[in-house]
Amino acid sequence: MAIILKPTDKLDEKSINNYVLFADENYSLFSVGSSFIFKDLKNFTKSINKTSKKRDFLTFNLNSKQTAIIIKLKKNQSELENETGGASFYEFLKKAEINEITFSDKNIYSASQKNIFINDFIHGMLLKSYEFEKYKTKKSNYNLKINCNKKLLLPNLNSKYRYKPLIEGINFTKELVSEPGNILHPDEYAKRLKQLSKIGLKVSIYDKKKLKNLGMNALVGVGQGSIRGSYLVTLEWKGSKSKKDPVAFVGKGVCFDTGGISLKPAKFMEDMTYDMAGSAVVVGLMKTLALRKANVNAVGVVGLVENMPDGNAQRPGDIVKSYSGKTIEILNTDAEGRLVLADALTFTEQKFKPKFIVDLATLTGAIIVSLGSEYAGLFSNDDKLSAQLSNAGEKVGEKVWRMPLHKNYDKLINSKNADMQNINYIGGAGSTTAAQFLQRFILKKTPWAHLDIAGMAFSKYNGALNSWGATGFGVRLLNKLIEDNYE
Structure with a gap:
C-alpha cells in the first residue's frame, strides 16, 4: 500500500x-x-x-x-x-x-x-x-x-522541509512498535539504530559489559533473565552551530515484557511487543530531526532490554544499586520500565547536561484508567516545559494532561531495606508514584517531564490520523515542541 x-x-x-x-x-x-x-x-x-x-x-x-x-x-x-x-x-x-x-x-x-x-x-x-x-x-x-x-x-x-521527514520518522516509529518480539529483540534493535548513522546521527551503543562497568545495575537487572543482550543507545544530532546545551529525550525500550518472575496474565500478553514504544518515539523523533536538518542540538537515549522469567532472572526482593548510586528494592519485577529509565535519566543528565529532559514510556496501566486513550499523562518538575508540551500537543492533536507530583507521595515508595522500592504496595496513585520514582533520578534539578503513553502508543481502533495498530504518538508532539520553542 x-x-x-x-x-x-x-x-x-x-x-x-x-x-x-x-x-x-x-x-x-x-x-x-x-x-x-x-x-x-x-x-x-x-x-x-x-x-x-x-x-x-x-x-x-x-x-x-x-x-x-x-x-x-x-x-x-x-x-x-x-x-x-x-x-x-x-x-x-x-x-x-x-x-x-x-x-x-x-x-x-x-x-x-x-x-x-x-x-x-x-x-x-x-x-x-x-x-x-x-x-x-x-x-x-x-x-x-x-x-x-x-x-x-x-x-x-524538499527533504529539508518538515512534511516528508516527519512522515519518515513517524513511520519508522510505527514499524518498530509493530514488529513482533521474536524479530525486534534488543540485539536486532541496536543493529537497526546503528544504521541511523548514515543520515548524520552520532550513534553510540553501550552493551551489557559496558553497562555493568558504568554501574547501570537497575537497567541490566531487568534484562538478566533473557538470552538477549541489554543496551543503552545514544543518538546525537548537532544541527546548531552554537554550543548551547542540547535538548534530550529518553525512551523505555522493553522489547517484550512478560513481567519477569512477577509474571503477567496470559491474556493480552501479546500486546507487550509495544512496551518499547517510548524508545521508538525517541528514535523516530531523532530520525525526523536529522532528515529535516533541524536547527537544534538534540540527544536521544534509549534503554533496550527484554524482561523474561529465567533461572538468572531478577527476583522480587532483590536490591540493586543504580547508576545514580541510589539503591532500589525490587518488590515487583513487572515494574521494570522505571528501572530502565532510572539509569537512563541519570546518565543523560550527567553526560549531556541538557536544557531539559523529556522521557516517554508505556509505563503504567493506571494511566489508562485515568485518561483512557485520549491523553498521555504528563508529570513534570517544570511549569514552563509542561506548558510548552501542552501547547504543542493541542496543535498537532497529540494531547497531554498534567498529573500531580508531590513530596507526600514519596512515603509510598520509601523502602525499609533500601533507598526506595519500585512499587507502591499500599495501592492507589500508580502512575504518580511511578513518576515520583523517576523524579528521584533527576539529580541536578534539570527541567524534566515524563510522558506516560501507555494508552496512546497502540490503538485497537482507527484514530483520526492513524489506522489500527501503532500510532506513532509523540513524534509530532516533540517535533512541534522543538519547532516552536528551540529552533
Whole structure:
C-alpha cells in the first residue's frame, strides 16, 4: 500500500480522471478561473440539497470518463483540521476504490495559503495510509496516485522541509512498535539504530559489559533473565552551530515484557511487543530531526532490554544499586520500565547536561484508567516545559494532561531495606508514584517531564490520523515542541 506523489509542471484537464476541488461549508467552489471543466460544476453546486451539504465529500460525473470530487472545508481551518480532513479523505477514496486523483492549484484558497494547506492535507492522507503488512503473504493492493502542480508539492519534495521527514520518522516509529518480539529483540534493535548513522546521527551503543562497568545495575537487572543482550543507545544530532546545551529525550525500550518472575496474565500478553514504544518515539523523533536538518542540538537515549522469567532472572526482593548510586528494592519485577529509565535519566543528565529532559514510556496501566486513550499523562518538575508540551500537543492533536507530583507521595515508595522500592504496595496513585520514582533520578534539578503513553502508543481502533495498530504518538508532539520553542 502506498501513496505516490506525482508533481507536474502543467496539468492537462482533458486527461484528468478524478479532479479534486474544494468548496466552502455551503459547497460554493473557491476560485477556479475560466477553465471549461468548472462550468457545469458551478451549476451543480447550486443544486446541492440540504442532506448532501451535511457530507464532507461529494462526487459529480463530468462525463463518462471524468469525475469531480468536491471537499467541503470550514473557513480558516487549522493545520490539524487540514490534516484530519486529509485523513478522512483518504478513507473515503480507499472505500470508493479510487486509485488516482488530481488537485487543482486554481481551487485552493489564496495564493499565499496554497502550499501550507495542500501539504497539511496530503500530510494527513499519508499519516492515515500507513498499515503494517510486512508479514502478510497477501497484501493490500490499494495504491493511490496524487497528481498535483509541482509548485504546490514542492515542500513535500524538499527533504529539508518538515512534511516528508516527519512522515519518515513517524513511520519508522510505527514499524518498530509493530514488529513482533521474536524479530525486534534488543540485539536486532541496536543493529537497526546503528544504521541511523548514515543520515548524520552520532550513534553510540553501550552493551551489557559496558553497562555493568558504568554501574547501570537497575537497567541490566531487568534484562538478566533473557538470552538477549541489554543496551543503552545514544543518538546525537548537532544541527546548531552554537554550543548551547542540547535538548534530550529518553525512551523505555522493553522489547517484550512478560513481567519477569512477577509474571503477567496470559491474556493480552501479546500486546507487550509495544512496551518499547517510548524508545521508538525517541528514535523516530531523532530520525525526523536529522532528515529535516533541524536547527537544534538534540540527544536521544534509549534503554533496550527484554524482561523474561529465567533461572538468572531478577527476583522480587532483590536490591540493586543504580547508576545514580541510589539503591532500589525490587518488590515487583513487572515494574521494570522505571528501572530502565532510572539509569537512563541519570546518565543523560550527567553526560549531556541538557536544557531539559523529556522521557516517554508505556509505563503504567493506571494511566489508562485515568485518561483512557485520549491523553498521555504528563508529570513534570517544570511549569514552563509542561506548558510548552501542552501547547504543542493541542496543535498537532497529540494531547497531554498534567498529573500531580508531590513530596507526600514519596512515603509510598520509601523502602525499609533500601533507598526506595519500585512499587507502591499500599495501592492507589500508580502512575504518580511511578513518576515520583523517576523524579528521584533527576539529580541536578534539570527541567524534566515524563510522558506516560501507555494508552496512546497502540490503538485497537482507527484514530483520526492513524489506522489500527501503532500510532506513532509523540513524534509530532516533540517535533512541534522543538519547532516552536528551540529552533
